[in-house]
Amino acid sequence: MTAVAWMRGAAGAVVLSVVAFGAAGCSDGDGTPSGAVSSAASAVKSAGEAVSSAAAEAGKAAESAAAVAKDKLAEVKDGVDAKDQVSLGAVATDGDGYTTVPVTARNTDDATKSFAVQVEFKDESGNLVDTVVVTITDVAGKGTGQGTARSTHKLSGTVSAQTGTALRY
Numbered sequence: 001m002t003a004v005a006w007m008r009g010a011a012g013a014v015v016l017s018v019v020a021f022g023a024a025g026c027s028d029g030d031g032t033p034s035g036a037v038s039s040a041a042s043a044v045k046s047a048g049e050a051v052s053s054a055a056a057e058a059g060k061a062a063e064s065a066a067a068v069a070k071d072k073l074a075e076v077k078d079g080v081d082a083k084d085q086v087s088l089g090a091v092a093t094d095g096d097g098y099t100t101v102p103v104t105a106r107n108t109d110d111a112t113k114s115f116a117v118q119v120e121f122k123d124e125s126g127n128l129v130d131t132v133v134v135t136i137t138d139v140a141g142k143g144t145g146q147g148t149a150r151s152t153h154k155l156s157g158t159v160s161a162q163t164g165t166a167l168r169y
Contacts, residue, residue, distance in 0.1 A: 065131045065152050069118050069164070072133040076116045079167030086117050086166040088149075091159055099130070099151040101161040107139040109168070114138060118164035119149035129155055131164060 073079075082105070089102035105115040114137040121130040130151045139145035149161065 062128050062130055066128070068152075069131045069133045073116055073118060073165055073167065076167045076169050079116065079169040081166070082115060082168035083163055083166040085168065086115065086163050088119065088161050088163060091121075091161050094150065097154045099155045099159050099161075101149045103134050103136065103147040103149055105136045105139055105145045105147070105166070105168075107141060107143055107145070107168070110141040112138055112140055113168050115145065115166060115168050117147070117149070117166045120162050120164045121151055121155060122160050122162065123155075124158040124160075129159065 085106045085108055087104045087106075089104070091099060091101045094100050099121055101119060101121075103117050103119065105117065107113050107115075114135065117134045117136065119132055119134060120128055121132075123129050130153065132149050132152060134147040134149045136145040136147040151159075
């Protein structure tokens with residue numbers, strides 16, 4: 001479960017508490033909400049702000065990683081599209097809690113080449129949560145090379161990976 005999903009669930013539980021207090025007619029006798037209802041309403045507001053903040057931070061991290069990946073790919077000179085020569089293995093989590101995926105590059109050229117492969121990590125809704133560029137150098141002509149893409153930060157929930165851009169140079 002992602003932090004955002006957990007926080008949404010917590011916010012929902014607080015909302016149910018507010019509804020329950022409201023249905024019970026809690027007031028201070030003069031028609032104003034009791035302290036318990038006010039506290040619950042404040043908790044709902046705080047939980048909502050926390051969810052928004054967590055989502056914003058995740059979005060900022062993905063945007064930052066995408067900018068770094070774009071810069072790395074821009075450094076490649078005379079690269080040709082090689083997306084069809086790249087495959088990704090199964091997504092896993094390493095011992096440090098980062099998401100990883102094996103990357104295989106198949107060199108269809110006769111000469112030794114290198115590859116720059118952008119790997120996009122997405123959450124269960126298909127939203128981009130991170131992106132990295134893996135460089136696989138000196139792949140022999142007609143040979144294959146291996147690398148591992150590792151997320152720039154710890155990702156939670158169900159994460160998938162796909163090839164964004166792949167350049168052979």
